[in-house]
Amino acid sequence: xxxxxxxxxxxxxxxxxxxxxxxxxxxxxxxxxxxxxxxxxxxxxxxxxxxxxxxxxxxxxxxxxxxxxxxxxxxxxxxxxxxxxxxxxxxxxxxxxxxxxxxxxxxxxxxxxxxxxxxxxxxxxxxxxxxxxxxxxxxxxxxxxxxxxxxxxxxxxxxxxxxxxxxxxxxxxxxxxxxxxxxxxxxxxxxxxxxxxxxxxxxxxxxxxxxxxxxxxxxxxxxxxxxxxxxxxxxxxxxxxxxxxxxxxxxxxxxxxxxxxxxxxxxxxxxxxxxxxxxxxxxxxxxxxxxxxxxxxxxxxxxxxxxxxxxxxxxxxxxxxxxxxxxxxxxxxxxxxxxxxxxxxxxxxxxxxxxxxxxxxxxxxxxxxxxxxxxxxxxxxxxxxx
Amino acid sequence: xxxxxxxxxxxxxxxxxxxxxxxxxxxxxxxxxxxxxxxxxxxxxxxxxxxxxxxxxxxxxxxxxxxxxxxxxxxxxxxxxxxxxxxxxxxxxxxxxxxxxxxxxxxxxxxxxxxxxxxxxxxxxxxxxxxxxxxxxxxxxxxxxxxxxxxxxxxxxxxxxxxxxxxxxxxxxxxxxxxxxxxx
Amino acid sequence: xxxxxxxxxxxxxxxxxxxxxxxxxxxxxxxxxxxxxxxxxxxxxxxxxxxxxxxxxxxxxxxxxxxxxxxxxxxxxxxxxxxxxxxxxxxxxxxxxxxxxxxxxxxxxxxxxxxxxxxxxxxxxxxxxxxxxxxxxxxxxxxxxxxxxxxxxxxxxxxxxxxxxxxxxxxxxxxxxxxxxxxxxxxxxxxxxxxxxxxxxxxxxxxxxxxxxxxxxxxxxxxxxxxxxxxxxxxxxxxxxxxxxxxxxxxxxxxxxxxxxxxxxxxxxxxxxxxxxxxxx
Numbered sequence: 001x002x003x004x005x006x007x008x009x010x011x012x013x014x015x016x017x018x019x020x021x022x023x024x025x026x027x028x029x030x031x032x033x034x035x036x037x038x039x040x041x042x043x044x045x046x047x048x049x050x051x052x053x054x055x056x057x058x059x060x061x062x063x064x065x066x067x068x069x070x071x072x073x074x075x076x077x078x079x080x081x082x083x084x085x086x087x088x089x090x091x092x093x094x095x096x097x098x099x100x101x102x103x104x105x106x107x108x109x110x111x112x113x114x115x116x117x118x119x120x121x122x123x124x125x126x127x128x129x130x131x132x133x134x135x136x137x138x139x140x141x142x143x144x145x146x147x148x149x150x151x152x153x154x155x156x157x158x159x160x161x162x163x164x165x166x167x168x169x170x171x172x173x174x175x176x177x178x179x180x181x182x183x184x185x186x187x188x189x190x191x192x193x194x195x196x197x198x199x200x201x202x203x204x205x206x207x208x209x210x211x212x213x214x215x216x217x218x219x220x221x222x223x224x225x226x227x228x229x230x231x232x233x234x235x236x237x238x239x240x241x242x243x244x245x246x247x248x249x250x251x252x253x254x255x256x257x258x259x260x261x262x263x264x265x266x267x268x269x270x271x272x273x274x275x276x277x278x279x280x281x282x283x284x285x286x287x288x289x290x291x292x293x294x295x296x297x298x299x300x301x302x303x304x305x306x307x308x309x310x311x312x313x314x315x316x317x318x319x320x321x322x323x324x325x326x327x328x329x330x331x332x333x334x335x336x337x338x339x340x341x342x343x344x345x346x347x348x349x350x351x352x353x354x355x356x357x358x359x360x361x362x363x364x365x366x367x368x369x370x371x372x373x374x375x376x377x378x379x380x381x382x383x384x385x386x
Numbered sequence: 387x388x389x390x391x392x393x394x395x396x397x398x399x400x401x402x403x404x405x406x407x408x409x410x411x412x413x414x415x416x417x418x419x420x421x422x423x424x425x426x427x428x429x430x431x432x433x434x435x436x437x438x439x440x441x442x443x444x445x446x447x448x449x450x451x452x453x454x455x456x457x458x459x460x461x462x463x464x465x466x467x468x469x470x471x472x473x474x475x476x477x478x479x480x481x482x483x484x485x486x487x488x489x490x491x492x493x494x495x496x497x498x499x500x501x502x503x504x505x506x507x508x509x510x511x512x513x514x515x516x517x518x519x520x521x522x523x524x525x526x527x528x529x530x531x532x533x534x535x536x537x538x539x540x541x542x543x544x545x546x547x548x549x550x551x552x553x554x555x556x557x558x559x560x561x562x563x564x565x566x567x568x569x570x
Numbered sequence: 571x572x573x574x575x576x577x578x579x580x581x582x583x584x585x586x587x588x589x590x591x592x593x594x595x596x597x598x599x600x601x602x603x604x605x606x607x608x609x610x611x612x613x614x615x616x617x618x619x620x621x622x623x624x625x626x627x628x629x630x631x632x633x634x635x636x637x638x639x640x641x642x643x644x645x646x647x648x649x650x651x652x653x654x655x656x657x658x659x660x661x662x663x664x665x666x667x668x669x670x671x672x673x674x675x676x677x678x679x680x681x682x683x684x685x686x687x688x689x690x691x692x693x694x695x696x697x698x699x700x701x702x703x704x705x706x707x708x709x710x711x712x713x714x715x716x717x718x719x720x721x722x723x724x725x726x727x728x729x730x731x732x733x734x735x736x737x738x739x740x741x742x743x744x745x746x747x748x749x750x751x752x753x754x755x756x757x758x759x760x761x762x763x764x765x766x767x768x769x770x771x772x773x774x775x776x777x778x779x780x781x782x783x784x785x786x787x788x789x790x791x792x793x794x795x796x797x798x799x800x801x802x803x804x805x806x807x808x809x810x811x812x813x814x815x816x817x818x819x820x821x822x823x824x825x826x827x828x829x830x831x832x833x834x835x836x837x838x839x840x841x842x843x844x845x846x847x848x849x850x851x
Contacts, residue, residue, distance in 0.1 A: 008409050008418070030663070031691040031707075040694070040706045047712040057695060057707055059662035060629060085604075085627055115625060116614055117604075120424060140447075170424035171447050176405055177419055178412055270447035277445050356424065360448045430579055 004182045004246075011172030012037035014142040014179055015081065015107040015165070018149025020051045021187045022105075025076040025194075028056040028067035032086040033119050034173045035109045039081060061086035065093035065104075072102040073208065075199035077153060080104070083169065084111035084125045091129065094162075098133025098224065100209065103156030103163070103194070106134075107149065110269065110320075111169040112355040120356020121168040123269065123321035127297075127329045133224055135163040135231055136298040140273040142177040147248050154191050155238050159231045161224070169356065171270045182246050190245055228299040235296060252301040254293040255308065257283065261290030263368055264312040266305070266334055268294050271318055271352070271359050278364035289368055294330060302337040309338055315345045316371050318364075318382075320353040327378050346376035352383065387440040388532055389450045393469050394459035396431050399519035403459070404435040407523050410533040410541045411439045419444050432463055439532060455530060458482060459505070459518050470496035478530060480569070482506060482518045487570065501529050503569040505561075512564060513557035520558045524565030535566050575618045577610045580774025582764035582781065583683045584610060585738040587619075587654070590681060590762075593748035596621055598650045599642075601635045603664060604628035605656030606690045606766075607683075629663040631655040632671030635678045643677075650752055651678040657698035658688045661719050672728045672757040679751050679758045682721065685766035693769045700789075701835070702828055704820040705769075713823065717835070722761050726795050731756040734794040737763045739782035743792060743803060763790045771819025783814040788840045793847075800847040811836055 009017065016038050019027070027046070029039040045051035054071075058064045061082050068078035082090065087108055097104050112122035126136060135155065139145045148165045156163040167173055198206060212220065235252060243249040256276050258264050267275045272293035282289045292308050294301070309315055319328025326332060331349035338344045348371045353359045367382060390407070394400035401422045408418040419438040436450045452472045461483040463469060470479060479496050482505040490502055503525045505518035512521070520542065527533050539559050546555045571591060577584045583606055591598065600623045602608060608625060612618045626634045635653040642649055655664055660682040668680060687705045688694040695705040697719040708714040725733045731754050736744035744762070751758035763784055765777040772780060784790040785804060789811060792803040811833045815821040824832075 006412070008405065008412060008420070031688050031694040033691050036691045036694065036706075040692070043707045044709055047709050055707075059665070059697065089627075089629070114627070117608060117625060141445075168447075170421070174424065175419055175421035175447075176408060177444075178417070273445045273447045358448050360451075361446070431576070 004180050006178055006180050008176050008178050009142060010037060010174055010176050011139075011142045011145050011167045012109070012174070013041050014145040015149045015167070016041040016045070017181055018146045019079045019105070020045055021181065021184060022079075022150050022153045022191055023077065023188075023193070024051075024053055024079040026054050026056070026068065026071035026078045027080065028058050028064045028071070028078075029080045029082070030058050030061045030064050030086060032061070032083050034111060034169045035081050035083045035086070035107070037173070038107060038109075061089040062093060065090040065097060068104050069093060069097050069100060069102060072097075072104050073100065073200050075194065075196055075201070077194040078102075078104050079106070081107040081109070083109035084113055084119075087125045087129065088113065091132070094129055094132040094134060097162045099220070101160040101224070101227075103153070103160060103196075105149065105152040105156055106162065106164045107145075108164050108166050109169050109173045110166050118355045119169060121171050121270070121320065122354050122356065123166070123319075123329075124354075126164060126166050127321045127323075129164070130298055130329070133161060133228070134298065135159070135161055135228070135296075136166065137163065137296050138166045138268040138294070139172065140270055140293060142172060142175070143179045143248070144250060145172065146179050146181065147242065147246070147250070150187060150191060151238050151242055153194070155231065155235055157194055157196075158234050158238075159227050161227050161231065166269065168270045186245050190241065231299050232296070232301060250295055252296045253304040253308065254295055256291045256293070258290030258292055258308060258311055260288055261311060262288040262313045263290075263371060264308060264315055265289065265291040265364070265368070266294055266308075266315060266317045266330060267291055268297070268330060269320060271320060274359060274361060275318075275364055278361040281361055282365060282368060287368065297330070297333075300333050300337065305334055305337050306341060309334075309341070309345055310343060312345045314348065314371055314376075316348045316350060316367060318350045318352050318359070318367065320359075322351050322354070331378070348376055348380065349378045350380050350382045357383065387438060387444070387446075388455065389453045390437040390439075390455040390457065390526075391450055391453040391472075392435040392437070392457045392459065393463050393467070394433060394435075394519070395463070396433050398459050399517050400433060400435040400459055403457070403519035403523050404437045406520065406538065406541055406545060407526065407533065408437050408439070409545060410523075410537045413537045413540065414533060416441060417443050432467060453477065455480070455526070457522055457526060459522055461485070464490075464493045468495055470494050473498070480522065480525060480529060482522060499529075501525070501569050503565060505565060508564045508568065509561055512560040513554065521561040521565035524562030525569035528566045528569050535563070538562050572618050572620060574612070574616075575610050576612065577606070578766070578768055578774070580765065580767040580772075580777040581606070581610070582685065582738055582766065582777050583607060583656075585778070586681075586683045586744075586762045586764055589738065589741050589744050590652070590748050591619070591621065593745040594650050594652060594679075594752055597648065598652050599638060600624070601626060601631060601638060601651065601653045603631040603634070603653070603655050603659040604690070605654075605659055606685070607654060607656070609690065628659050630667055631659050631664045631680065632667035632669070632676075635680070636671045636674065636676045639676050639678050653678060653680040655680070655682055656690070657682060657684040657686060657696050660684075661697045661721055669724075669728065672725060672730050672759065675730065675756045677755055677757070679748070679760065681760045681762060683762045683764040685764045685769060686718075687766075687769050689766050689769045702821060702824050702832060704771075704823065710823050722759070722795070725759040726798070728757070729798065730759060732758040732794070732796055733761075734759075735761045735763075735790065735792055737781040737785060737790065737792065739778050739785065740792065740804070747794065769820070771822070772817055776817060780814070780817055783809065783817065787811045787814045788836050789814060791840065791843055793843065799850045800843070802843060802847050
């Protein structure tokens with residue numbers, strides 16, 4: 001029986017190891033900076049026989065998603081990885097995968113979108129796909145990337161919807177951190193083989209996706225929404241089971257020092273990680289600040305966010321993204337889920353870190369200071385040089 | 387937390403140096419992060435790598451601006467960039483060079499502790515290639531005490547043992563040991 | 571071109587661009603889909619090219635160029651539209667747009683500088699990677715086992731006015747071909763072999779020599795196809811493929827048997843090429 005192994009790995013390799021531990025069967029991927037190491041390692045593991053899977057070296061990301069759709073529809077556990085423009089090129093097929101109710105898992109390295117070219121951390125790529133029906137999780141460190149990859153398969157296969165896990169370009173993808181990789185037997189216990197009820201099978205022939213009239217289509221969409229709604233409780237149960245086996249627990253929203261906080265920061269990705277240090281620094285200075293990492297974005301954890309909002313005198317959202325013509329995307333979601341609540345704290349929407357601009361402890365301190373001394377505002381471009 | 391910045395050129399192994407140091411620190415129950423300059427790397431272009439070492443888990447995920455230690459693997463960089471930028475006043479600067487400490491002091495904008503080492507020559511003598519990175523890691527352990535020499539040797543065996551021959555691994559161990567012994 | 575490009579030592583693509591722009595002149599607009607040259611061109615706010623340059627998405631070399639050409643036509647303006655793409659953006663992800671553009675016989679020159687893998691993202695295989703080569707996605711034991719896609723024949727099959735191969739080792743030949751292409755109306759496709767020292771594991775100072783060896787070994791024959799008529803430009807004394815292969819670490823693992831197979835395929839392809847020349851005259 002193997003033990004758990006501690007290894008220093010980059011975020012990219014963390015998801016490769018996660019996919020391997022999940023015994024993925026078909027991988028189809030196309031290289032794009034900064035995701036390439038994910039597929040290179042998987043390619044090596046398949047070549048050496050360490051991972052028994054088929055690796056299709058497709059000629060574009062559109063084909064990568066199309067290929068994993070084909071594989072998943074045939075009953076194989078399928079995985080892919082991409083970033084930025086690669087994700088955007090898949091867009092049409094992202095809809096297809098979710099509407100086909102296929103439990104594909106994809107690692108997306110959050111990278112800015114052009115033009116102009118920019119390879120650094122930014123969430124516009126994944127967030128602009130938020131309507132496709134994919135579940136979305138945002139990771140803050142490499143251990144979480146490894147764990148979330150494994151959890152993703154179980155969640156996706158129970159919900160019958162695909163899941164995208166996100167990690168910040170370079171800040172996680174290329175940063176080496178120690179992770180613990182659990183015992184394979186225990187992972188196998190947590191994640192049994194993929195065994196879908198419906199698949200392409202000559203022994204049990206069915207037709208998938210034929211022309212569907214308005215008489216039927218509506219109900220299919222209703223079912224997808226319902227699936228996303230129960231996904232929240234499924235994710236919580238999966239989290240609980242994972243904790244029992246491996247001692248790691250992540251939740252939908254992770255609170256840090258929010259109990260007695262006056263100001264609460266709602267953050268995601270690596271900004272959430274840095275925010276914990278910033279909270280500590282500010283607490284030492286006597287400020288009652290807390291941070292809450294919104295880990296799951298789709299389905300949006302409305303109840304948890306409402307509960308956190310109750311605690312705060314002011315809510316600050318930091319978005320490493322923007323929906324042009326509107327506002328920061330996490331900000332929008334938070335604001336809208338508080339509609340109708342009796343108590344709605346004033347909210348501040350900060351846009352920061354686009355295109356990989358660094359977000360430091362002192363930036364977060366500055367953001368809190370601004371919010372402490374200014375009226376609420378929907379969009380504040382932190383550090384913009386104009 | 388200790389933050390280290392490494393300077394070199396593409397192909398000189400500064401990322402490996404940072405990773406070996408980080409893995410060694412992990413053996414000593416420390417928490418670590420190791421990362422390169424973020425962006426496309428071109429052979430021969432100036433690049434940097436960073437290491438963070440702490441007694442508790444590292445949540446900080448921003449860049450390194452004020453390192454405690456700076457290691458320069460390629461002395462030609464002294465002509466083109468300020469290697470001491472951001473280096474804390476009470477920090478340490480280690481430079482791979484044939485020049486003397488006094489000559490170096492004239493070239494860098496830093497009044498703190500400076501150490502020199504001809505790591506390239508040691509590398510040629512121990513591993514047969516002018517790749518000074520492992521030698522520098524050995525030297526770093528002597529001047530900073532952040533990791534123990536024996537643990538560096540163990541890490542070299544583990545990390546390099548998988549891909550390289552006995553001879554290469556031993557050569558690197560010798561490079562690190564001589565770096566430790568000869569840094570000035 | 572201005573000095574100060576950020577390519578690797580010995581990059582074939584940099585020399586190629588220099589010769590191509592020399593041939594085409596300043597009245598050229600460059601369309602640049604994602605490839606090594608996206609970086610070599612220089613980061614904002616710099617550009618190493620003295621002509622107008624439009625960066626675009628990976629798969630759109632053919633389609634964006636079509637738009638630029640159409641706009642020039644409707645505005646009554648004259649300029650040479652040059653799509654400058656790597657093998658990834660030509661053979662693989664960009665094939666659809668390229669096929670579409672040349673099928674419509676859009677008036678532009680498409681140059682594919684071929685370093686035989688996705689080099690900009692770190693040496694992953696493309697369909698231009700030759701049989702037997704190491705890449706990060708075709709590691710040692712599982713070297714590339716599919717033959718190199720013949721992009722020139724694909725272009726010829728589209729019946730375009732002009733298709734040619736060229737290398738940096740024979741710059742007069744390259745320049746002649748680009749100047750010729752400039753004078754032709756319709757779609758022109760030029761395939762340039764472009765050594766990549768980090769990806770080919772070759773010595774940076776040998777890039778020019780490598781392309782010469784490729785021509786002499788008949789691995790990369792220099793020829794033109796004008797409206798279906800083949801002309802083989804250089805019938806040099808043949809050298810054995812192993813003289814070319816052994817200069818590159820990406821072929822270091824090949825056995826005698828592998829090399830014999832490559833030699834046989836090269837000889838076969840060469841004889842077919844000569845027959846095509848004969849038949850089309």
